[in-house]
Amino acid sequence: xxxxxxxxxxxxxxxxxxxxxxxxxxxxxxxxxxxxxxxxxxxxxxxxxxxxxxxxxxxxxxxxxxxxxxxxxxxxxxxxxxxxxxxxxxxxxxxxxxxxxxxxxxxxxxxxxxxxxxxxxxxxxxxxxxxxxxxxxxxxxxxxxxxxxxxxxxxxxxxxxxxxxxxxxxxxxxxxxxxxxxxxxxxxxxxxxxxxxxxxxxxxxxxxxxxxxxxxxxxxxxxxxxxxxxxxxxxxxxxxxxxxxxxxxxxx
Amino acid sequence: xxxxxxxxxxxxxxxxxxxxxxxxxxxxxxxxxxxxxxxxxxxxxxxxxxxxxxxxxxxxxxxxxxxxxxxxxxxxxxxxxxxxxxxxxxxxxxxxxxxxxxxxxxxxxxxxxxxxxxxxxxxxxxxxxxxxxxxxxxxxxxxxxxxxxxxxxxxxxxxxxxxxxxxxxxxxxxxxxxxxxxxxxxxxxxxxxxxxxxxxxxxxxxxxxxxxxxxxxxxxxxxxxxxxx
Numbered sequence: 001x002x003x004x005x006x007x008x009x010x011x012x013x014x015x016x017x018x019x020x021x022x023x024x025x026x027x028x029x030x031x032x033x034x035x036x037x038x039x040x041x042x043x044x045x046x047x048x049x050x051x052x053x054x055x056x057x058x059x060x061x062x063x064x065x066x067x068x069x070x071x072x073x074x075x076x077x078x079x080x081x082x083x084x085x086x087x088x089x090x091x092x093x094x095x096x097x098x099x100x101x102x103x104x105x106x107x108x109x110x111x112x113x114x115x116x117x118x119x120x121x122x123x124x125x126x127x128x129x130x131x132x133x134x135x136x137x138x139x140x141x142x143x144x145x146x147x148x149x150x151x152x153x154x155x156x157x158x159x160x161x162x163x164x165x166x167x168x169x170x171x172x173x174x175x176x177x178x179x180x181x182x183x184x185x186x187x188x189x190x191x192x193x194x195x196x197x198x199x200x201x202x203x204x205x206x207x208x209x210x211x212x213x214x215x216x217x218x219x220x221x222x223x224x225x226x227x228x229x230x231x232x233x234x235x236x237x238x239x240x241x242x243x244x245x246x247x248x249x250x251x252x
Numbered sequence: 253x254x255x256x257x258x259x260x261x262x263x264x265x266x267x268x269x270x271x272x273x274x275x276x277x278x279x280x281x282x283x284x285x286x287x288x289x290x291x292x293x294x295x296x297x298x299x300x301x302x303x304x305x306x307x308x309x310x311x312x313x314x315x316x317x318x319x320x321x322x323x324x325x326x327x328x329x330x331x332x333x334x335x336x337x338x339x340x341x342x343x344x345x346x347x348x349x350x351x352x353x354x355x356x357x358x359x360x361x362x363x364x365x366x367x368x369x370x371x372x373x374x375x376x377x378x379x380x381x382x383x384x385x386x387x388x389x390x391x392x393x394x395x396x397x398x399x400x401x402x403x404x405x406x407x408x409x410x411x412x413x414x415x416x417x418x419x420x421x422x423x424x425x426x427x428x429x430x431x432x433x434x435x436x437x438x439x440x441x442x443x444x445x446x447x448x449x450x451x452x453x454x455x456x457x458x459x460x461x462x463x464x465x466x467x468x469x470x471x472x473x474x475x476x477x478x479x480x481x
Contacts (some may be wrong), residue, residue, distance in 0.1 A: 147318050150301060154316040155336030155385060163338065171326035248326045248365045 035218040043218035059204040063192040066125025071181045074133025082141025103128035104194050121195040128191045129184035140176025144169050178242055189231035253389045258306035260297050267293045269446040275421045282424045282432035285442035291425045295391050315382035315390035320398045322378050323366040329377050330362045336385035352380035372403040392424045408434050412459055429473050441479040449479040
């Protein structure tokens with residue numbers, strides 16, 4: 001069963017790599033501008049021998065820190081705006097205005113405010129993730145079926161507000177929040193790349209930029225592939241983690 | 253529990269008008285009536301879910317079981333039962349959960365999630381969850397409405413012996429007269445314009461399935477059916 005699963009995952013990937021290799025070597029496109037996977041692999045090994053692993057780790061650290069911070073705040077604020085009408089009325093309009101701003105455009109401002117170091121990068125990633133996590137959680141929290149809320153309020157007549165929020169609204173909203181965070185994962189890796197283009201001396205984005213300037217297209221593609229794989233791996237790990245922590249959710 | 257001149261209106265239309273009702277200690281009362289006469293609205297007013305005029309004298313701790321799907325899908329059977337046990341120590345809660353797993357016959361399913369249970373099992377958990385915090389009155393809103401006939405009959409048997417053990421006043425909404433007669437000490441028919449007819453059900457307890465076929469049962473059922481008109 002496991003072997004079959006692995007095979008069904010690996011086979012399309014092998015076909016894709018084969019077609020890519022064939023196209024790159026067919027003469028229809030320039031091999032320098034469109035390097036085949038074999039060249040990209042050797043470029044990746046070359047990069048790794050130049051210490052690329054440290055850059056990968058730096059990018060992972062920034063993306064994950066921003067992702068965790070943004071998701072946590074987004075879910076927390078979403079629960080509040082989704083369920084507490086006073087908070088919704090006062091906070092949601094402001095959040096909608098800020099949500100419309102492209103987070104990428106805030107990076108220069110964040111550099112001015114928080115410096116060139118990791119904090120401006122992590123905070124700009126967190127801000128971008130916050131809005132998707134917030135909006136999804138907000139919508140989910142508003143749609144918690146009324147019979148759950150009523151059942152909880154009857155069972156915990158006195159002072160059950162916080163318990164209802166923690167034990168009913170939060171789990172009932174989770175599928176929405178998780179969808180938001182999965183969007184946030186993709187956004188976090190876009191943001192880590194963009195934030196490393198400006199004012200970074202380390203990171204995958206930094207290497208993509210450097211490779212472009214030195215016209216090392218194979219290294220550029222290798223770094224891009226690593227970025228894409230990292231985002232996909234983070235998403236898969238996140239899904240597996242949620243399935244393990246919240247086993248009931250698969251059956252909803 | 254008592255209701256005095258209870259009225260509920262939506263959008264300028266009166267759904268319930270001047271309802272008076274008293275529930276005595278340990279009494280099982282069923283509320284029947286055509287769809288739309290306001291049975292569930294009456295429950296919603298008692299629970300404080302909708303605004304109303306008049307007076308509701310109800311204990312602070314009310315048990316409430318809605319029609320279906322009220323169990324929390326993210327909690328297993330034990331966790332659902334213990335949801336209302338907010339002021340219990342871990343040891344007390346464990347004892348209460350153990351008791352209700354036993355009376356619902358769900359000891360084997362304590363760790364299961366609601367979607368892994370049958371419809372009848374789910375409703376037994378919902379009823380146990382409502383009783384666990386020891387409410388003074390329990391409201392059941394068509395708890396067996398979605399079950400098949402066979403399961404429903406089994407649930408009637410279970411609920412009569414369960415309610416006889418618990419001795420709590422119960423107000424029960426149903427569409428099925430057989431169910432109302434089999435379970436109750438009194439059947440209230442809610443008619444159009446909020447008129448209410450009251451029928452005593454004097455069958456001896458413990459009740460057996462066979463009484464549903466007795467002439468007394470049939471004749472009372474006929475009288476109640478007339479009150480629907």
